[in-house]
Amino acid sequence: MASWSTRDGSGIASYLAHRHDPHDVGGCSSARPCRGTVATWSTRIHCRARCELSPDTLDTRCVGATVFVAFSGANWSTSAARESGIVPYINRPGGVRLHAEVTGRSDAPVVLLIQGLGTDKNGWILQRFGMATRYRTIAFDNRGSGRSTTPDEPFTLEDMADDAAAVLEHFGVTSAHVVGASMGGAISQILSVKHAALVRSLTLVCTACRNKPWRTELLRHWADTANVRGMREWANDSARWLVGPRSFRRLAPALTWLGPFATHRPSKGFTAQVDAIVSTDDSMVAELSSITAPTLVIVGNQDILTPRADSEEIAERIAHAELVVISGAAHGLMFEHASTFNPIVFDFIDRAERERRAATEPASASA
Template sequence: MTYVRSTDGTRIHYTRSGRPGGPPVLFIQGLGASKSGWALQRLATAPWYQAVALDNRGAGRSDKPHGAYDLEQMADDAIAVLDDAGIDTAHVVGASMGGAISQILAVKYPERTRSVTLACTAARNHAWREELLASWRANAVDGGMGAMSAEAMRWVIGPRSFRRLVPATGWLGPLALRRPSHAFAGQVDALLAADHTLVDRLGEIEVPVMVLVGNQDILTPRGDSEEIAERIPTAELVVISGAAHGFMIEHASTFNRILLDFLRRAERAWVRSSEPSAGSSSTDLAASA
C-alpha cells in the first residue's frame, strides 16, 4: 500500500495500476467514496493508461482526522499524490465532490493537468442541496452512517437500477456504511464551506474539458453541468440518457466508452502542444485506445 503525507501531514492513500509508462490518469472520487468507486474505470483504462486513484482524506485507507475539511486542501492532497508518484501532468477525472476538487486543481495548478473530466458535479451549491447535505450530515452524526444510507441511495442511483445495485452499498459514496461518521461529516463541511468564487475562474482553464451528466441525475442536475460547460471555453458537454448520479457504476460501459474517446483526443492535443521530444510514446499508446 502506498501512502504520501500531504502538506498538513495527513496520510493519503493511493494506488497505481494499468500500463506502466502510459499517459497518467488521476481519478478523484466523491463524497464518502473510496477509490474503489473507480474500479470499473481503472479496469477499462488499464490497457493504455496508467491509472492513479486516491482515497480522499476521510475515506478509504487515507487518514480520517476530526474536524471540518477543506476542498482546496483536498486538491493539494491530489497534487501530493502526483508528486509522490513522480507524475508532472495527468488527465484528471473527478466525480461529484471529486469534480469540485478537480475544478480547484485545474484552476490552481494548470501546469499539472493535461485534461479534466468533470462527472456529475457542480461549480456551486444551491440552497436546496446545502440543506440536503446538512441533513445527511446530521443523520450520520446522530444515528451513524446506516441512518442516512437509504435516503442517500435514492439520490445517487436511478430508480430502474435501485434494486439491482443495492448490494453495492458497501462501496458507493455516502452509502459506504463502514465509513466513520465524523469523516463523512468533515467532507460535507468542506462542501458546505466551498468558495463559490471558483465559478468566476473556470474560464481560466485552457486544457480540454469534458463535462458528463446523466439526464436522471437529481443530486447534481443537468443545469449544474451546463453552467460549468458554458464557463469553460474548452469544454464539451455530454449527457448520458437514462443515467443518474452514480452512472460510472450504473452505466459503466457507456461511461467508459465516452471517457476513453475523450482521453484519446485529449492526449493527442496535449502531445501536440508539448515539446516534439515529449510524449511520443504516449501518442502511440493513446492512439490505440
C-alpha cells in the same frame, strides 16, 4: 446505453427524475434519440455520437465485480506497489496520510481519479481496471475516506485539491489527465485553476461549480443522519438520490446485501467532507474561464443531486468544453452505466493525448 424508461416512480426523487424538460432529449418523447445514442452538447455545436453498447449496463454482475476487486484488487495493487518500491501513503501537513494505488503501464499517460463524498478509490473499480491496459492510473482516498486519515481540524476543498497535487508529486508525475466525480469534480476544478500545469485534460462527472441552498440543506441532513443514526442509515436515506429509479428497483437486493461492506466506516470523515463542501463559497466560479485544458463534462439526465443545469453552467464557463448527457443515468453513472461511460471517457482522454502530442511534435522537430 440505458433504455428509455417512462415508468412512474414514487416520491420527490422519482418526480424530479421523470419531470418533462422540453430541452432535454431524454425527457421529451418527441425528441427522444434512438437507443444506443449519446446526445452530446458543446457550447456551440449540437451533435449525436452513436455508441454500440448494451442498454442494460448495471446488474448484479457489475456489483459482484465491484465487490471482488474491492476486497482482492486493493491487496494486489498494494503488493505491487511495495515490490516496485512505491510507498502507497503520502504524508501531508497536519498529520494527514493519504492512501493511493497505482495500476496500469508505467510508460503510459497518467490518469488521476478523484472520488466524491464519502467514497474511496474503489468507487472507480469499473474504470481503473479497464484503464489499466492503456494508461497508468492513480486513484487515492481523499482525506476523510477509505484508508486515508481524517484530521481533527476542519479542512476545505482547496486543501483536498492540494492533496491531489501532492499525490501526483509523490509519484513523480508532472501532468495527468484528471477525472473527478461529484465532490471530486469540484476538487478537480480547483486543481485545474490552482495547479493548471498539472492538468493535461479535465473530465468532470456529475458535479457542480457552486452550492445551491437546497443541496446544502440536503448535505447537512445527510451529515446529521450519519452522526445520529450511523452510515448505514445514511446509505438507505441517500440511495434514491444517487442511483436512478430503474437501477434502484433492479438492484435493491444487492444494495441491501452490500450495505454493511460499503458503510462500516465511522461518520467523522464523512461529516468533515460535508463541512468542506458546504463551507465553500462561489468565488471559484469566476475562475473557471481560466481553465485551458481540454475539458469534458458528463451528466446523467436523471441526476437529481447535481442536475444537468449544473453541468451546463460549467461547460459554458470553460472555453471549448464538451458536454455529454447520458440518457437514463443518474448521479452514480460511472458504475450504473459503466459500459456507456467508459468509452466516452477513454475516447476523450485518447483525443486529448493525441492533440497534445501533435502540438508538441512540430515544436520538437523545429528545435
